[in-house]
Amino acid sequence: MSDAKASKETDGGESTFTVIVAALANLGIAVAKAVAGLISGSSAMLSEAAHSVADTVTEVMLLTALKRSEKPADEDHPLGYGPERYIWAMLASIATFVGGAVFSIYDGVHTLVAGEELGDPLISYIVLAVAFLLEGYSLRTGVKQVRREASRLRVPDTYYLRHTPDTAVKAVVMEDSAALIGLLLAAGGLLGGQLSGSGVWDGIASCLIGLLLVYVAWVLGRSNAQLLIGRPLPEAVRARVREELQSVPHIVEVLELTTLIQGPDEILIAAKIDFRDMATAAEVEWACEEAEAQLRERFPSIRRVYLDPTPGRAQRLRRGGS
Numbered sequence: 133m134s135d136a137k138a139s140k141e142t143d144g145g146e147s148t149f150t151v152i153v154a155a156l157a158n159l160g161i162a163v164a165k166a167v168a169g170l171i172s173g174s175s176a177m178l179s180e181a182a183h184s185v186a187d188t189v190t191e192v193m194l195l196t197a198l199k200r201s202e203k204p205a206d207e208d209h210p211l212g213y214g215p216e217r218y219i220w221a222m223l224a225s226i227a228t229f230v231g232g233a234v235f236s237i238y239d240g241v242h243t244l245v246a247g248e249e250l251g252d253p254l255i256s257y258i259v260l261a262v263a264f265l266l267e268g269y270s271l272r273t274g275v276k277q278v279r280r281e282a283s284r285l286r287v288p289d290t291y292y293l294r295h296t297p298d299t300a301v302k303a304v305v306m307e308d309s310a311a312l313i314g315l316l317l318a319a320g321g322l323l324g325g326q327l328s329g330s331g332v333w334d335g336i337a338s339c340l341i342g343l344l345l346v347y348v349a350w351v352l353g354r355s356n357a358q359l360l361i362g363r364p365l366p367e368a369v370r371a372r373v374r375e376e377l378q379s380v381p382h383i384v385e386v387l388e389l390t391t392l393i394q395g396p397d398e399i400l401i402a403a404k405i406d407f408r409d410m411a412t413a414a415e416v417e418w419a420c421e422e423a424e425a426q427l428r429e430r431f432p433s434i435r436r437v438y439l440d441p442t443p444g445r446a447q448r449l450r451r452g453g454s
Contacts, residue, residue, distance in 0.1 A: 147300045147396070148198050153273045154304045155191035157266040158184045158311075161259075168259040175243040176321035176337040177256050179236035180263075183314055183341060186232030187307050193224040194300045201395055211436070214395030215360065221299040222356040228307065229349035233342045240338030247331050253322045260322075264315050271308035277301055295366060297359055298396035303352055310348045314341045365391040365399065369431075376426050377403060382411040382419040387442055400436045401427060406444030416441055 162184035169177030197220030205212040275289075278301060282292035296302055317337045324333025364370065374386045388404040405423075407416050424437040 147277070147298055148195065150274050150277050150304050151191050151194045151198065151300050154270045154308060155188055155195070157270040158187040158191065161263045161266055162188055164259045165263065168256040172253050172256040172322070174253065174256055174318070174322055174325070174334050175239045175331070176318040176334045176341065177259070179232075179239050179338040179341045180260075180314055180318045182235040182239075183232045183311065183345060184263075186228050186230075186345070187311065189227045189231055190224040190303060190307065193220045193227065194303055196220050197224075198300055211394065211400070212398060214398040217395060218299065218356045218359045221303065222353060222360065224303060225349045225352035225356060228345055228352065233345035233349060236338050236342030236345060238342075240335045240340075240342060243331050243335030243338060253326055256322055257319065260315050260319050264312065267308050267311045267315065271305065271312065274301055274305040274308060278305060296396070297363070297393045299352065299356055299359070302355065306348050306352060310344050314344060317341050317344075359393060363393050365393065373401060373427065373431070376430055377405070377423050380419050380423045380426065382408045382415050383423065384408055385444055387444065394435070397433045397435070399431065399434045400438075401434055402438040402440070404440045404442040406447075407441050409447070 162181055165177055165181035165184055168174075169181055197217035200220065201214050201217035203209075203213040278293055278296075279289055281296070281298075281301075282289045285292060293302060293305060317340050321334040321337025324337075325331055365373065370389060370391055373391065374389055377383060377386050377389075383405055385406040386403055387406055390400075390402040392400040392402075394400055407419065411419070420439045423439060427434050427437055
């Protein structure tokens, strides 16, 4: 097995483990929050239950995305199934919006308008504390993967999280971070209601949880939309790819460079190349092989390289003037 393939399988397995941990944590938390919300009469707790249900659905979709995108290329899909993960991840962001944000905002507004009868908040506090520990563990798993990958690529953690094409890990980290903030908001709503005897604080907390989920859904949806449309490598990485190509013997200039992210470990490179005028056909062929080998060695995520021998600017000028 090649190093690139081994790296791909390791990263894929790590992403799957991260998503499974998040899914199991959210499923248990959702049930506990729903029970606590019904007992205490807290709209913020019910909003948090909806939040966890939405997160669980999201993680199921992300698992589907991971599995389906790993299918090998075939005659009908010569470039593979990598982009399919972004379709499922887009659906996951919609689930976060519809299943969590809309319900939370609706429930919060309903509580502010109609009021609510507050019950014993003790069980809600216990559930929130346990949920905080579970969500914290799930977030820790995602953050560890982010740090490992950022260290491997020698970029800051925040830069990797913002630009990573591994939207499964990005979704887990963002949703777990939002979950921890949501738990604090729910606790604040419960405490405010307990101290004031009014359900207004609980309604406000529910609305804030909904707005938080709107933001998460928007960020994840935008990231997946960019990748579905076709996102290139970052400018700094494109410059290094161009540099690597121009270091190959017989290559004079990279006239045009196209890069496309098809998945976390699937990058396509296509370039129009000006080769040395006196290079033989055999030398051009071997230069293409050498260029591909160098690119794969320096950037293990590159899966496909297409180089098009193209006359340079000087040749075009000479031909145009003749």
